[in-house]
Amino acid sequence: MAITSGRLFRTTGFRLSLMYVVLFGVGVVCLFAFLYWRTLTLIDRETDAAIESEIAGLAAQYRQQGLGGLVRIVAERASAQREGPNVYLLTRPDLTPLAGNIERWPNEARQTPVGIVFDITGDTGAVNARAQTFVLEGGYRLLVGRDLRQRAMLRQLLAETLAWGLTITIGLGLVGALLVGRNLLSRVEAINRTGQRIMHGDLHERVAVKGAGDEFDRLAENLNAMLDQIERLMLAMREVSDNVAHDLRGPLTRMKARLELALLAKDGPEDAAQYRAAIETAIAETDRLLATFNALLSIAEAESGALHQSMQPVDLMQLAEDVAELYAPALEEKGLTLSTRIVDCPRVLGSRQLLFQALANLLENAMKYTPAGGRVTIATRALEGGAGAAVSVADNGPGVPAELREKVLHRYVRLDQARSTPGSGLGLSLVAAAAKLHAARLQLADNNPGLVVTLEFPRGIRVDAPTDEKNTQKEPP
């Protein structure tokens, strides 16, 4: 996709670069101004020093050789310097010239004896000169100067360098800004394009990661992780609706058929009883439907992670004792022995209700599949290192073959021998969903014989001050 220039100029990268160009430009100008000022000052000072020493020399000549000697020396030097950088003029007190290479006393020299700058018009055109004057004994006046041609050349050179430097700085800066802007824009555009495609329905799209490890890669990684999560949730959602359709359609159809059949019956005294029977079956069927529906919703709720907000410290020991206490009579009725092995373990952060439901599902499974005379054990323990906690439900029933242990966690999976017992095939899926929500490890293992299901919570909550407050209602003393 072509990047339009309008968009490019509006990018943050371009604007930032432009700001730097301006800053660098100002920096370059300051640098040159300083250099320029220092160089010219130095030249002026050296010129003045040279003039001063020459004047001192000429004054000494005058004292030794008198006016005639000085006139000769000045004339000599002036003629030797006709084209050169030096300017000389010796005048009488009334400023009429005696010797020298300029025609008349410059007006600028009337006010001050040092640092005089004036025009001299030589053969090579108008040139400035810097000069000093000196009044000799007898009122004769001497002017010695240097013409500033070289200084002017240097000045011009500096100005040109500055101009070039500035041009190159700004030029390079602009090119850099465009490149940076384009680069940033193209990476952001790539993310935007992916976003657009995803919004148009292609959830499999992912933002390309360049592998440079820079902030764009991190952004892309985070976006991708977010998209993964969204996709997972969407899939889970679809699965839930598929399951609901699968699970509810059959029983609903059956119920409808039964009710219609009941309605077909001829009028007669036995019809009332038939209607009643049909209604009762329908209600029983509805209850089963609702149970399935609720189980699906609980699983979906656990899988969505929405329960994270309402998590609290949960005492697994209390939970295990409660679930054992609730189920003990029912197990006993079935001829099973329920024992508990509660070992001190840290609390875990979790949803008490969901964990209870998970444990209840495990116990119900154990109860369903363990033949009479069997033994069911519910146990808690601290994980090695003491940071985590585990809770397990073990039975000595038929167990689950190792190769099927992964499979039974999926929805609606019921092993062949379980087909004859009532059940929705959702019990272990809820346990799996609860485990995932709590970042707990769900393990199905051989109990030799039987099955032991363990939920391991790697991170417990360290309670510094022991509190009496339990999550459950207190038992009466």
Added chain:
Amino acid sequence: MRILIIEDDDETAAYLAKGLKETGYTVDRAADGREGLFLATSEQYDAMIVDRMLPGMDGLAIVQSLRAQANMTPVLILSALGQVDDRVRGLQAGGDDYLTKPYAFSELLARLQALLRRHKPGGGETTLKVGDLELDLLSRTAKRAGKPIELLPREFRLLEFLMRHAGQVVTRTMLLERVWDYHFDPQTNVIDVHVSRLRQKIDRGFSPAMLHTVRGAGYRLSAEPA
């Protein structure tokens, strides 16, 4: 007893009103939140049944605004949102009980009656008495016809709850919530086993039987035969 139903679905409201009238309650209906709040504040009701999702005003907002006005009429919240979080939010808003749609009318009635009973003046009693069955809440002992009955702690609480709601139907989920403090749907008959054990202790060898099973609903403890 006057009951206010705030429910926008006409059929549900009519069904509830019919059932409650047949049970012997006087029923008023409001079809939206504003009307409901108006009725709730201007009239005296013994209990209210409030749907959570209402046109005009959220059901929870009605309860909150009533509680803010120190109106403590018991409220049963009905909702199609059954998740734990919603339940907690409903109860935090000031609702006294929370029932998820779809529900059995018997369940709703049992809960409503429990609410009406709970808000009756009194309480603070140290003994409960139904027929010849006595429960001493201080010494935590039970007696029937003067003979002591040995109860496990949980059985004591189960019996206490049944006795506090003597004559009313209590459902299995109500027992699970109030006696065990867990809210879930057991797939098996766990509660029935507990109740039948309790029945063994309080009814065996005594007459009449007091702990009745109400078909399709739950249990009722009463000195009168079913």
